Amino acid sequence: MQNFEYCNRTKIIFGRGTETRAGSETAAYTKRILLHHSGGSSVRSGLIDRVKASLKNAGVEWVELDGVRPNPRLSLVYEGIELVKKEKLALILAVGGGSVIDSSKAIGLGAANEGDVWDFYERKKTTEKALPVAAVVTIPAAGSESSISSVITNEQGPWKRGVNLECTRPVFAILNPELTFSLPPYQTACGVADILAHIMERYFTTEPHVELTDELCEGAMRAIIRNARTVFSGGETNYDARAEIMWAGSLAHNNLLSTGRVGDWASHAMGHELSALFDTAHGASLSILFPAWIRYNITHGAPRFARFAAKVWGVDGAFYDFEQAALEGVFRMENFFRSIGLPVKLAAAKIDPSRIGEMSQRAVKFGPLGNYRKLEQKDVEAIYRIAAE
Amino acid sequence: MQNFEYCNRTKIIFGRGTETRAGSETAAYTKRILLHHSGGSSVRSGLIDRVKASLKNAGVEWVELDGVRPNPRLSLVYEGIELVKKEKLALILAVGGGSVIDSSKAIGLGAANEGDVWDFYERKKTTEKALPVAAVVTIPAAGSESSISSVITNEQGPWKRGVNLECTRPVFAILNPELTFSLPPYQTACGVADILAHIMERYFTTEPHVELTDELCEGAMRAIIRNARTVFSGGETNYDARAEIMWAGSLAHNNLLSTGRVGDWASHAMGHELSALFDTAHGASLSILFPAWIRYNITHGAPRFARFAAKVWGVDGAFYDFEQAALEGVFRMENFFRSIGLPVKLAAAKIDPSRIGEMSQRAVKFGPLGNYRKLEQKDVEAIYRIAAE
Numbered sequence: 001m002q003n004f005e006y007c008n009r010t011k012i013i014f015g016r017g018t019e020t021r022a023g024s025e026t027a028a029y030t031k032r033i034l035l036h037h038s039g040g041s042s043v044r045s046g047l048i049d050r051v052k053a054s055l056k057n058a059g060v061e062w063v064e065l066d067g068v069r070p071n072p073r074l075s076l077v078y079e080g081i082e083l084v085k086k087e088k089l090a091l092i093l094a095v096g097g098g099s100v101i102d103s104s105k106a107i108g109l110g111a112a113n114e115g116d117v118w119d120f121y122e123r124k125k126t127t128e129k130a131l132p133v134a135a136v137v138t139i140p141a142a143g144s145e146s147s148i149s150s151v152i153t154n155e156q157g158p159w160k161r162g163v164n165l166e167c168t169r170p171v172f173a174i175l176n177p178e179l180t181f182s183l184p185p186y187q188t189a190c191g192v193a194d195i196l197a198h199i200m201e202r203y204f205t206t207e208p209h210v211e212l213t214d215e216l217c218e219g220a221m222r223a224i225i226r227n228a229r230t231v232f233s234g235g236e237t238n239y240d241a242r243a244e245i246m247w248a249g250s251l252a253h254n255n256l257l258s259t260g261r262v263g264d265w266a267s268h269a270m271g272h273e274l275s276a277l278f279d280t281a282h283g284a285s286l287s288i289l290f291p292a293w294i295r296y297n298i299t300h301g302a303p304r305f306a307r308f309a310a311k312v313w314g315v316d317g318a319f320y321d322f323e324q325a326a327l328e329g330v331f332r333m334e335n336f337f338r339s340i341g342l343p344v345k346l347a348a349a350k351i352d353p354s355r356i357g358e359m360s361q362r363a364v365k366f367g368p369l370g371n372y373r374k375l376e377q378k379d380v381e382a383i384y385r386i387a388a389e
Numbered sequence: 390m391q392n393f394e395y396c397n398r399t400k401i402i403f404g405r406g407t408e409t410r411a412g413s414e415t416a417a418y419t420k421r422i423l424l425h426h427s428g429g430s431s432v433r434s435g436l437i438d439r440v441k442a443s444l445k446n447a448g449v450e451w452v453e454l455d456g457v458r459p460n461p462r463l464s465l466v467y468e469g470i471e472l473v474k475k476e477k478l479a480l481i482l483a484v485g486g487g488s489v490i491d492s493s494k495a496i497g498l499g500a501a502n503e504g505d506v507w508d509f510y511e512r513k514k515t516t517e518k519a520l521p522v523a524a525v526v527t528i529p530a531a532g533s534e535s536s537i538s539s540v541i542t543n544e545q546g547p548w549k550r551g552v553n554l555e556c557t558r559p560v561f562a563i564l565n566p567e568l569t570f571s572l573p574p575y576q577t578a579c580g581v582a583d584i585l586a587h588i589m590e591r592y593f594t595t596e597p598h599v600e601l602t603d604e605l606c607e608g609a610m611r612a613i614i615r616n617a618r619t620v621f622s623g624g625e626t627n628y629d630a631r632a633e634i635m636w637a638g639s640l641a642h643n644n645l646l647s648t649g650r651v652g653d654w655a656s657h658a659m660g661h662e663l664s665a666l667f668d669t670a671h672g673a674s675l676s677i678l679f680p681a682w683i684r685y686n687i688t689h690g691a692p693r694f695a696r697f698a699a700k701v702w703g704v705d706g707a708f709y710d711f712e713q714a715a716l717e718g719v720f721r722m723e724n725f726f727r728s729i730g731l732p733v734k735l736a737a738a739k740i741d742p743s744r745i746g747e748m749s750q751r752a753v754k755f756g757p758l759g760n761y762r763k764l765e766q767k768d769v770e771a772i773y774r775i776a777a778e
Contacts (some may be wrong), residue, residue: 001632002403006395014648016391209629212612212637221605227600238597247599247648256645259403259636270776 001209001260008254008359010146011172015080015297016239018176019136021348022051022060022093029132030090034059034083036104037095037165042138051095051136055121063087068096070102071275071282074118074154080107081117084131089321093172094135098142098194098282104133105168112167113250116383121152121161123366136174139183139321140193140246141283143198143253145173147195160276162268175250177242179347185232189296189340190283192228192245196221197286198252201268204304204372207261217257218311223250225312232340266370270380273359278351286350291334291389298326305329346388353388390598390649391633395416397643399535405628407565408525411440411482412447416559418480418521420449422709423472425493426484428455431527434571440484440525452476452732457485460664460671461492463507463543470506473520475695483524483559485715487531487540487583487671488724493522494557510541512548513627513761519556528572529635530580530672532642534562537666544667551657566631574621578729581634582616585610586675587641590657593693596650606646607700613637614701616727621729629674655759657680659769662748667740676731679736680723681776687715689762694718735777742777745770 013021026033035051042048043066055062065080073106084092084107094104108131119125135145144150148169151162170211180188203217223244230241251257271285271295280288298305309329310317313336334344343349361380368374375383402410402595411572415422424440431437432455444451454469473481473496483493497520499506508514533539537558540551569577592606612633619630640646660674660680669677687694691711698704698718702725723733732738757763764772 001631001636002402003407005400007400007404010646011396013394015390018392081661208631209630211616212609212633212640215608215612216605219608220601223604225599240600243649244598244601247390251601251645256640259401260632332619 002207002262004259006255006259008146008169008256010254012175012250013172014175016176016178019047020054021049021237022136023054023056023060025132025174026055026093027058029134029171031059031210032089033063033091033093034080034087034088034089034104034107035062035064035093035095036068036107037079037100038068041182042095043142045179047096047136047138047179051093054163056172062093063089066104068100070099071160071279072099072106072151074152074156074351077103077106077110077117077152078359079125081110084111089131091132091134092304094133095138097139097191098144099136101135101137101142101144101170102150102152104135104188104348105130105144107131108133109165109168118154119154120156120163120165123163127165128167130131130165132171134169134172135170137246138179139191140180140249141194143195143249145170145175145287146250147253147255149253150229151272158276160167160272162272171248175246177239177246180242180246181237188231189228189342190281191249192224192340193283193287193337193342194353195224195249195252196247196297197225197267197283198289199257201265202261202263203308204264204301204351204373205261210261213257213259213261220248220251220257221312228340252322262371264372265369266372266375270359270363270370270383273353273363275348276362277355277359280349280351284343284349287337287344288387289344289383291330291337291344294326294330294367294385295386296379296383297373298323298330302326346384356388359384391596393648395644395648397535397558397645399559399643401535401564401639403564405565405567407563408436408568409443411525411563412443412445412449414563415449415480415482415523416447418523418560421476421478422449422451422480422483423469423476423478423493423496424451424453424471424577425496426455426489427457427537427771430571431484436527436568437484438527451482452478453720457489457492459488460549460668461495463495463541463545466492466495466499466541466607467505469493470499473500478520480521480523483522483698484527484581486526486528487533490522490524490526490531490533490559491539491541494519496520498539498554498557507541507543509552509554509623510543512770516554517556519554521560522557522668523561523776524559526635526698526701527568528580529569529638530583532584532638535639536642536644538642540631540661542760547665549661551661554588558687559702561770562598564635566628566635568596569631570626575670575730577620578731579670580596580638580675581613581729582592582672582726582731583640584613584638584641586656586672587648588677589679590653590654591647591650592697593690594650595655595690595761599650600756602646602648602650607645609637609640610701613745617729642724645678648754651760653759653761655761655764658758659752659772660761662752663738663740665751666744669738669740673732673738676726677776678772680719680726681772683715683719684775685768685772686714686762687719735773745773745777748773
């Protein structure tokens with residue numbers, strides 16, 4: 001086990017009706033905020049009105065900026081930064097999923113620091129300063145509501161880049177599973193893939209003795225898979241199943257599950273190229289690339305993948321032939337993804353395999369990918385080709 | 390799943406050599422502190438000298454108060470409060486196990502509030518104010534280093550009482566598993582029992598759908614049991630096994646594992662009477678009373694106890710006869726406790742069964758015990774009698 005630091009200061013407020021606390025929780029910080037959202041389903045569902053009523057009750061004034069899209073755009077972030085500065089706002093309240101929260105984090109970074117906010121995403125500079133962000137979460141997926149991560153797409157490239165900064169961790173996050181009842185099935189499925197991927201990125205490590213966190217990762221993955229099956233078996237409004245997935249979504253990405261180990265993150269980086277070039281949903285990019293990544297690496301670490309197959313996917317025989325057990329695990333994972341409507345191959349996501357060379361080159365712009373096994377451009381290309389088979 | 394709030398602000402600094410950071414972490418808060426410890430093994434091992442060197446390097450001045458014993462005494466707490474007030478100290482740094490940390494929390498409470506600090510433990514008043522406490526942990530057990538709990542023994546009764554106050558949660562906790570290599574086996578064993586009990590108190594709930602946290606609890610318990618076996622099989626200086634137990638000790642009691650559910654806590658309350666009257670080590674009181682508590686309740690909730698037997702103790706057949714499977718689980722738990730040198734019956738801890746009546750009466754002083762099943766005095770007495778068999 002490696003030395004580590006762990007601290008997560010986000011206050012989680014979880015359960016039915018909790019969005020009504022947005023106002024009082026915000027008022028503990030400031031009375032002037034940016035209210036940031038998509039302008040889509042959160043408006044139609046009446047959620048934005050309920051949040052506004054809560055803010056009003058608590059005497060909090062807001063300026064509104066909507067229009068956030070999946071793979072949130074840098075141009076809107078710039079707009080938000082200007083607005084926050086001009087209106088002297090002191091907190092950004094995100095109402096939405098990971099895209100809205102990530103966009104809010106970028107605005108909080110840009111408003112509190114001089115210069116171009118994109119420089120943080122290009123790793124040209126770093127900071128310990130940001131305006132506070134808080135979230136009312138509508139999609140269990142990114143775990144951004146209690147993480148230090150933010151991923152933004154710069155349309156000029158297009159480039160999709162992520163940054164991890166402690167100062168962007170939300171001060172509070174409101175999670176009401178009822179808000180996820182009406183999610184379109186594809187969005188629920190993408191969220192499930194994203195949550196599983198956040199755990200898998202941490203789970204696949206070369207650190208030999210991380211038994212407690214291995215157990216926690218495996219247990220969380222099993223709970224997510226079982227409850228996703230419930231939701232996709234007519235359980236769209238099953239509160240408990242939705243609640244398990246939603247809480248798992250936060251825990252998957254709050255860094256508890258990576259204590260004492262180094263995660264991999266190659267699949268996320270490869271997936272970002274699909275999103276940047278083809279606007280593929282983040283979760284779908286992961287349901288395609290994670291199985292391909294495992295298939296490519298199976299001979300490199302068969303016992304680990306066999307354990308994953310046995311503990312998470314119930315594969316028997318893991319002790320006889322590691323590679324066979326590992327492969328059976330990948331099959332089951334692919335079947336699970338397909339069963340909830342996700343692509344597991346590039347073709348199913350309408351991605352043109354002729355651009356694999358370009359994607360591979362872009363993916364390694366900052367150097368080799370991953371930690372479980374360092375991937376050079378030729379490895380990345382081979383993985384994209386497995387996904388194209 | 391019930392609505393919940395979850396937030397844990399303790400900064401965990403985990404790993405080899407981390408006690409050298411005590412000074413710099415403390416200096417972020419203040420330069421004048423109370424250094425609180427037992428005066429025993431932490432001095433003999435040279436740890437206190439290393440911590441002092443670290444404080445000195447960081448320009449932190451300290452006043453020292455040692456003499457903390459297991460089942461920490463109120464009289465020493467009073468002494469600490471006077472010292473902190475007189476010397477105008479602004480933080481209490483605990484170097485030791487749960488007793489030292491709990492004593493530090495009580496001092497922090499007493500120094501920041503008017504009146505008698507014992508009133509908080511008697512539930513006569515509450516507060517949101519306390520001086521900050523931090524910890525260098527030497528015994529994985531109580532989880533006090535990131536919890537809101539503090540348990541103190543008032544010699545006047547004697548009464549052993551606990552209080553849960555957010556303001557007492559340590560601001561940082563340094564956990565170096567190397568510091569636990571030299572623990573006497575009995576202390577290691579008591580710690581293991583305490584950690585398992587903290588999870589079991591949360592695990593045994595009547596809340597029907599808490600699947601994610603069930604999985605996390607079960608995984609953590611398996612990891613603790615396996616790694617305890619390693620330590621007790623000649624692995625006293627096995628860093629990884631010690632590290633798994635130490636990190637589990639914090640997670641077991643930081644409230645993550647009770648999100649969405651109500652825990653039980655009857656066994657802890659019954660155990661406190663053994664400690665108050667016979668000075669039984671806390672962990673030993675739990676290795677005696679938890680099996681007895683399960684045996685008494687088995688017919689009341691056999692499926693839950695059967696699941697516990699199957700998932701944590703590897704009992705097969707859980708789906709055929711719940712009561713039989715549950716009983717087999719208790720047998721295995723008792724065998725495990727015995728195998729690491731702990732008592733599972735009152736006689737083994739030299740506790741006089743003639744005082745069961747008195748203990749039962751004292752245990753329910755504040756009303757019935759537990760939430761999994763409310764225990765009246767007659768139930769408590771029956772459980773003590775099972776432990777006396």
